[in-house]
Amino acid sequence: MAMEIHGGMGYSLEMPVEKFYRDAKLYQIGEGTANIMRILIADDALGIKKANRKRLHVPSEFRNLE
Numbered sequence: 001m002a003m004e005i006h007g008g009m010g011y012s013l014e015m016p017v018e019k020f021y022r023d024a025k026l027y028q029i030g031e032g033t034a035n036i037m038r039i040l041i042a043d044d045a046l047g048i049k050k051a052n053r054k055r056l057h058v059p060s061e062f063r064n065l066e
Contacts, residue, residue, distance in 0.1 A: 009015055043049075 006015055006017060012018060
């Protein structure tokens with residue numbers, strides 16, 4: 001919307017809105033894509049544990065607990 005309000009000047013390097021527009025995608029990618037985050041949150045909420053995930057380390061004494 002801000003880009004439309006400023007017209008052609010919205011794309012020039014002098015306007016701060018141009019930097020915000022350019023950086024918006026970088027912030028989204030830097031935090032992780034929305035789809036990957038949804039999958040991870042759903043897995044954690046449903047209690048799904050995947051042994052092949054590198055972030056999940058389960059000590060051997062806890063692996064067979066029910």
